Amino acid sequence: MLVLSRRVGESVVIGDDVTITVLEVRGDVVRIGIDAPRSVAVNRAELLQELEESNRTAASPSEETVASLTQALKDRSSED
Numbered sequence: 872m873l874v875l876s877r878r879v880g881e882s883v884v885i886g887d888d889v890t891i892t893v894l895e896v897r898g899d900v901v902r903i904g905i906d907a908p909r910s911v912a913v914n915r916a917e918l919l920q921e922l923e924e925s926n927r928t929a930a931s932p933s934e935e936t937v938a939s940l941t942q943a944l945k946d947r948s949s950e951d
Contacts (some may be wrong), residue, residue: 877893878893879893879894879895880892881893881894888907888908889905889906889907889908889911890905890907891903891904891905891906892904892905892906892907915927927940
Protein backbone atom coordinates (compact mmCIF):
# COMPACT_ATOMS: atom_id res chain seq x y z
CA MET A 872 0.00 0.00 0.00
CA LEU A 873 1.32 3.42 -0.91
CA VAL A 874 0.85 5.94 1.91
CA LEU A 875 1.01 9.66 1.05
CA SER A 876 0.54 12.89 2.94
CA ARG A 877 -1.42 15.57 1.11
CA ARG A 878 -2.63 19.02 2.11
CA VAL A 879 -5.87 20.73 1.09
CA GLY A 880 -5.72 21.48 -2.63
CA GLU A 881 -3.09 18.85 -3.34
CA SER A 882 -3.82 15.87 -5.56
CA VAL A 883 -2.78 12.34 -6.42
CA VAL A 884 -2.99 11.11 -10.01
CA ILE A 885 -3.73 7.43 -10.71
CA GLY A 886 -2.97 6.24 -14.21
CA ASP A 887 -3.61 8.75 -16.97
CA ASP A 888 -7.12 9.82 -16.12
CA VAL A 889 -7.99 9.58 -12.40
CA THR A 890 -7.21 12.50 -10.08
CA ILE A 891 -7.96 12.53 -6.35
CA THR A 892 -7.86 15.94 -4.67
CA VAL A 893 -8.03 16.76 -0.96
CA LEU A 894 -10.82 19.35 -0.66
CA GLU A 895 -11.13 19.85 3.08
CA VAL A 896 -9.90 18.50 6.40
CA ARG A 897 -12.01 18.95 9.56
CA GLY A 898 -10.77 17.04 12.57
CA ASP A 899 -10.75 13.38 11.58
CA VAL A 900 -12.90 13.88 8.46
CA VAL A 901 -11.27 14.38 5.08
CA ARG A 902 -13.32 15.42 2.05
CA ILE A 903 -11.86 14.32 -1.26
CA GLY A 904 -12.84 14.93 -4.85
CA ILE A 905 -12.38 12.26 -7.48
CA ASP A 906 -12.14 13.15 -11.15
CA ALA A 907 -12.45 10.03 -13.29
CA PRO A 908 -14.03 9.03 -16.60
CA ARG A 909 -17.59 7.69 -16.41
CA SER A 910 -16.27 4.27 -17.43
CA VAL A 911 -14.37 4.02 -14.11
CA ALA A 912 -16.51 2.81 -11.20
CA VAL A 913 -15.93 4.84 -8.02
CA ASN A 914 -17.60 3.42 -4.90
CA ARG A 915 -17.26 3.71 -1.15
CA ALA A 916 -15.69 0.54 0.25
CA GLU A 917 -18.35 0.08 2.95
CA LEU A 918 -21.12 0.09 0.32
CA LEU A 919 -19.35 -2.58 -1.72
CA GLN A 920 -18.93 -4.69 1.43
CA GLU A 921 -22.62 -4.27 2.29
CA LEU A 922 -23.63 -5.26 -1.25
CA GLU A 923 -21.35 -8.30 -1.11
CA GLU A 924 -22.88 -9.42 2.19
CA SER A 925 -26.39 -8.87 0.85
CA ASN A 926 -25.61 -10.92 -2.26
CA ARG A 927 -24.10 -13.69 -0.14
CA THR A 928 -27.21 -13.81 2.04
CA ALA A 929 -29.52 -13.87 -1.00
CA ALA A 930 -27.49 -16.67 -2.60
CA SER A 931 -27.59 -18.80 0.56
CA PRO A 932 -31.20 -19.65 1.34
CA SER A 933 -32.09 -20.60 4.89
CA GLU A 934 -32.72 -24.22 5.85
CA GLU A 935 -36.41 -23.36 6.29
CA THR A 936 -36.60 -22.10 2.70
CA VAL A 937 -34.90 -25.24 1.35
CA ALA A 938 -37.21 -27.48 3.43
CA SER A 939 -40.26 -25.56 2.23
CA LEU A 940 -39.25 -25.86 -1.42
CA THR A 941 -38.44 -29.56 -0.99
CA GLN A 942 -41.86 -30.19 0.52
CA ALA A 943 -43.58 -28.22 -2.26
CA LEU A 944 -41.80 -30.34 -4.88
CA LYS A 945 -42.76 -33.56 -3.09
CA ASP A 946 -46.38 -32.43 -2.87
CA ARG A 947 -46.38 -31.52 -6.54
CA SER A 948 -44.91 -34.88 -7.63
CA SER A 949 -47.43 -36.81 -5.52
CA GLU A 950 -50.29 -35.00 -7.30
CA ASP A 951 -49.20 -36.41 -10.67
